[in-house]
Amino acid sequence: MDFINNYIETNKERLLDELFALLRIPSVSADPKYKADVARTAHAVADSLRAAGADNVRVNATEGHPIVTAEKIINPSLPTVLCYGHYDVQPADPVDLWDSPPFEPVIKNGNIYARGACDDKGQVYMHVKAFEAMMQNNALPCNVKFIIEGEEEVGSPNLGTFIKENKDLLSCDVILISDTSIIANDVPSVTVGLRGLTYMEVEVTGPNRDLHSGVYGGAVANPINTLCDMISSLIDKDGHITIEGFYDDVALISDSERAEMAKTPFSLDEYKQDLAINDVKGEKGYSTLERSSIRPTLDVNGIWGGYTGEGSKTVLPSKAYAKISMRLVPDQSSEKIAELFDKHFNKIAPPYVKVKVTHHHGGEPVVVPLDFPPMQAAIMAMEKTFGKKPIPTREGGSIPIVAMFEKVLGAKSILMGFGLNSDAIHSPNEHYGLFNYYKGIETLPWFFKYYSELK
Numbered sequence: 001m002d003f004i005n006n007y008i009e010t011n012k013e014r015l016l017d018e019l020f021a022l023l024r025i026p027s028v029s030a031d032p033k034y035k036a037d038v039a040r041t042a043h044a045v046a047d048s049l050r051a052a053g054a055d056n057v058r059v060n061a062t063e064g065h066p067i068v069t070a071e072k073i074i075n076p077s078l079p080t081v082l083c084y085g086h087y088d089v090q091p092a093d094p095v096d097l098w099d100s101p102p103f104e105p106v107i108k109n110g111n112i113y114a115r116g117a118c119d120d121k122g123q124v125y126m127h128v129k130a131f132e133a134m135m136q137n138n139a140l141p142c143n144v145k146f147i148i149e150g151e152e153e154v155g156s157p158n159l160g161t162f163i164k165e166n167k168d169l170l171s172c173d174v175i176l177i178s179d180t181s182i183i184a185n186d187v188p189s190v191t192v193g194l195r196g197l198t199y200m201e202v203e204v205t206g207p208n209r210d211l212h213s214g215v216y217g218g219a220v221a222n223p224i225n226t227l228c229d230m231i232s233s234l235i236d237k238d239g240h241i242t243i244e245g246f247y248d249d250v251a252l253i254s255d256s257e258r259a260e261m262a263k264t265p266f267s268l269d270e271y272k273q274d275l276a277i278n279d280v281k282g283e284k285g286y287s288t289l290e291r292s293s294i295r296p297t298l299d300v301n302g303i304w305g306g307y308t309g310e311g312s313k314t315v316l317p318s319k320a321y322a323k324i325s326m327r328l329v330p331d332q333s334s335e336k337i338a339e340l341f342d343k344h345f346n347k348i349a350p351p352y353v354k355v356k357v358t359h360h361h362g363g364e365p366v367v368v369p370l371d372f373p374p375m376q377a378a379i380m381a382m383e384k385t386f387g388k389k390p391i392p393t394r395e396g397g398s399i400p401i402v403a404m405f406e407k408v409l410g411a412k413s414i415l416m417g418f419g420l421n422s423d424a425i426h427s428p429n430e431h432y433g434l435f436n437y438y439k440g441i442e443t444l445p446w447f448f449k450y451y452s453e454l455k
């Protein structure tokens with residue numbers, strides 16, 4: 001794979017221009033207004049795979065956004081790597097907080113600024129370009145398949161069915177995903193765990209109609225106040241979640257694993273400075289790194305009700321709403337946590353309100369064992385190109401399909417991402433380092449090489 005640095009050098013501009021073309025399409029999966037753009041992005045991804053040399057490239061329609069699949073089978077007796085990624089992006093809102101328009105990529109201070117630059121178009125495109133480089137240099141050492149979806153950011157509602165119905169098309173020995181982070185550009189890491197997710201929505205109803213807060217205020221419970229009380233009771237003063245049974249299935253982390261984690265380079269001061277906060281807050285007895293990776297959480301993602309328009313309106317609203325999600329760790333189950341939440345939320349509702357709890361999407365937590373042989377190939381590949389052995393880390397984000405892949409296809413995933421936590425994914429001014437983009441294209445072929453040489 002020694003050709004790869006030269007290939008990157010020779011094609012540097014083109015590798016960037018092509019990614020920019022992809023970043024210009026606003027493939028926001030959550031907002032129906034962008035449906036045609038999402039479809040256009042699927043076709044652009046398919047075209048790039050075809051141009052890189054993939055066969056059987058398909059844009060598969062689903063009930064939601066399309067799923068792109070492709071493959072290059074050089075010899076059926078060789079192992080097969082299935083590359084997964086997503087071409088959809090999070091909404092760009094609030095757009096006025098961006099320093100440059102989210103779908104007009106620009107380079108500033110060595111970073112590509114655009115929605116999806118890191119999560120996940122930039123990282124998906126590294127796979128396409130690494131494949132292209134191996135094809136052009138006659139160096140693809142095993143079979144490769146691709147599955148690039150357009151609904152990851154909304155919980156992959158149609159991907160499960162698709163993989164169940166296309167087991168042969170997707171059959172593989174290992175899955176390779178770049179949709180995670182490294183610790184720092186000079187501290188490479190491989191991801192050995194992701195959190196799961198349970199996403200709920202609650203509706204609290206008080207009186208049968210909006211009321212005058214002067215006429216009724218003080219005598220009738222305000223559902224927004226009540227919802228706030230209920231929410232604040234979900235976490236106690238020590239940062240523990242109060243839902244009965246919530247921690248029952250949380251796997252204990254050994255002291256030695258915690259000690260290993262504590263060695264991860266991390267500066268609490270820089271962390272606080274980066275976020276402009278004076279202090280951190282979380283579960284008692286755990287470090288910031290632990291709180292954001294190996295411990296479960298509960299967060300309100302949105303809350304609304306009453307009057308939020310210009311000026312003021314003295315209203316005692318009839319209803320209040322919140323979206324609440326919980327990050328899960330092994331061996332918690334997304335379904336079971338949803339049931340526990342539902343039961344608990346109904347139980348704590350005071351008699352003067354009615355509550356309705358809805359379960360949105362979810363996903364199971366994952367761990368990838370360090371002694372899983374392809375993991376060694378990932379470690380060797382990163383060591384080769386970063387000049388340093390990567391540190392195994394557990395990350396706090398979720399990729400719900402990873403657990404599903406293992407269940408349905410019987411294959412584990414290698415989580416080899418190249419982003420940084422400071423890349424502002426899901427936030428205004430998302431960016432991806434040029435260093436990281438090219439480093440990904442450089443490293444992935446080495447994974448293929450070392451993986452093919454295993455056994």
Ligand code: BES
Pocket residue numbers: 119120152153154155156179180181194197361362363395396397398399400
């Ligand atoms: N790339 C992220 C997942 C991620 C982020 C992993 C940071 C590790 C570190 C992915 O695109 C994502 O945002 N996933 C969602 C899943 C959800 C919508 C079901 C998430 O984690 O919120």
Ligand code: ZN
Pocket residue numbers: 090119153425426
């Ligand atoms: Zn994301």
